[in-house]
Ligand SMILES: Cc1cc2nc3c(=O)[nH]c(=O)nc-3n(C[C@H](O)[C@H](O)[C@H](O)COP(=O)(O)OP(=O)(O)OC[C@H]3O[C@@H](n4cnc5c(N)ncnc54)[C@H](O)[C@@H]3O)c2cc1C
């Protein structure tokens with residue numbers, strides 16, 4: 128069976144959930160071969176094997192941490208040449224998407240970004256995308272070379288599928304451009320203890336209606352009773368009420384949870400672009416005409432300062 | 448020596464309009480008015496700020512797009528850019544990102560550059576990978592998705608707020624950078640700026656001028672093919688209730704009914 132290269136997104140060996148989802152998709156196309164770059168391969172390998180990786184190619188070098196993007200392109204290209212895969216799947220995170228794009232041009236292959244599903248078609252993988260602020264769903268194919276496809280989080284279920292996961296060192300030679308973009312310093316984001324925004328089953332987001340940073344405590348309290356992640360509109364982020372890393376929308380994160388709760392958010396097209404594909408949408412807004420209600424499966428027209436604390440209390444009560 | 452800054456700007460269908468696909472499954476550019484991609488205004492803004500801080504600098508805006516795309520160039524010129532390059536050719540219809548990066552790279556080389564500034568993503572295709580592809584093709588460093596930046600001593604330094612960490616990055620010029628919508632509000636063109644823009648030079652180039660074969664670009668030359676495009680069924684509007692003191696309770700009941708609690 129053909130092999131499919133899967134680029135592993137991990138933090139010191141802790142494999143991120145979107146990569147495990149990629150393994151589910153890769154198994155539809157062939158035998159997954161995972162590529163793990165940087166420190167932590169020994170931690171990552173067994174997890175990747177559990178989810179279907181027949182082989183795990185690893186490489187570690189200071190270049191991966193000290194310089195952006197290109198060292199990883201060099202390594203992924205080396206893996207591509209070593210494996211001759213039927214497709215290359217990469218998570219749609221900021222850096223990984225750029226790595227995928229540069230690889231595609233180098234190997235003369237077409238590129239599809241931000242797929243929300245990948246299936247095996249008669250003439251190669253078929254990728255589903257959600258475009259124009261999620262108003263349209265398209266299917267596309269790569270017409271030239273080996274398909275390079277980046278996939279959004281939450282596009283497939285994580286499935287256990289034990290495979291050999293044989294660890295093999297990957298030989299990488301860095302090109303002259305590898306040391307072009309130096310990482311002068313790096314400060315990892317502090318964990319909030321809440322689920323990752325893009326991976327969460329429930330997201331509670333606050334907007335301009337919150338009227339101040341201190342009131343995001345209401346959103347956090349509701350989120351915590353539901354085990355949810357916290358999101359924010361750009362208006363709330365621009366006002367410095369909540370960090371940019373929590374922004375949902377066109378220039379923030381795209382989320383597709385089971386449940387999205389929009390509080391004090393009007394529902395501008397750029398916000399909808401990031402949450403429109405949520406399974407169930409709930410809104411609280413004091414303006415009955417707010418466009419967010421057009422999307423909502425359930426909406427409460429009312430003052431969030433009354434409705435949200437009451438909701439939090441009721442959820443707590445029901446959960447006992 | 449003068450710092451040569453090239454800004455890549457895209458002409459896109461207005462995102463607040465009813466964007467659709469044409470019969471050949473390319474973006475329908477007729478049904479909705481076009482404009483300078485709002486995210487590229489941030490790129491123009493940063494280029495202008497860099498040029499104002501430099502001893503001597505020149506800002507050239509470049510677009511690859513249909514005839515109407517001159518509107519995007521004029522807007523950038525009225526914000527303060529010095530001159531423009533417009534790559535326009537009927538054979539470009541349907542070009543994908545790989546092809547666009549080829550054409551833009553040639554146009555940028557034609558213009559001459561020390562620093563290429565892009566937006567974080569186009570508001571229509573929104574792939575956000577073109578700056579990385581330009582760096583690959585031009586063979587220069589990429590310093591992308593910056594929310595803060597400075598250029599000094601032949602180097603560009605900036606802050607990238609990534610998924611897992613905030614990084615400070617640095618590269619020597621020439622380089623390709625992209626800036627986010629957190630980098631600083633874009634200026635509005637002044638009346639004087641709008642008048643001055645009318646007299647600024649716009650150079651129009653076609654594929655032949657750039658030494659690119661028609662087969663390398665366009666719908667037929669694309670390395671990807673869209674097979675179908677379907678409008679997402681409109682979400683059916685659900686139950687909307689007015690809070691009469693029981694809004695929170697009713698919402699909780701809905702969540703319970705849907706098994707979220
Ligand atoms: C290029 C571009 C990219 C963008 N990207 C994004 C993006 O990624 N994400 C994003 O969110 N936006 C984005 N925007 C901005 C977007 O257009 C809107 O401006 C923004 O989403 C508005 O945020 P909001 O809904 O919180 O604020 P508003 O539109 O001001 O809405 C606030 C809502 O709160 C309600 N409200 C006020 N007080 C209360 C109360 N006490 N109780 C209940 N309800 C109350 C009001 O009725 C109103 O509906 C982008 C814009 C552009 C041009």
Ligand SMILES: Nc1ncnc2c1ncn2[C@@H]1O[C@H](COP(=O)(O)O)[C@@H](O)[C@H]1O
Pocket residue numbers: 455456457458484486487490509510511512544547551564565566567568569570572573574575576577578
């Ligand atoms: N046709 C184009 N002409 C000029 N610049 C472009 C074009 N397409 C994309 N760009 C630039 O590349 C950035 C990222 O685009 P994209 O990869 O399409 O999301 C944009 O913000 C622009 O700066």
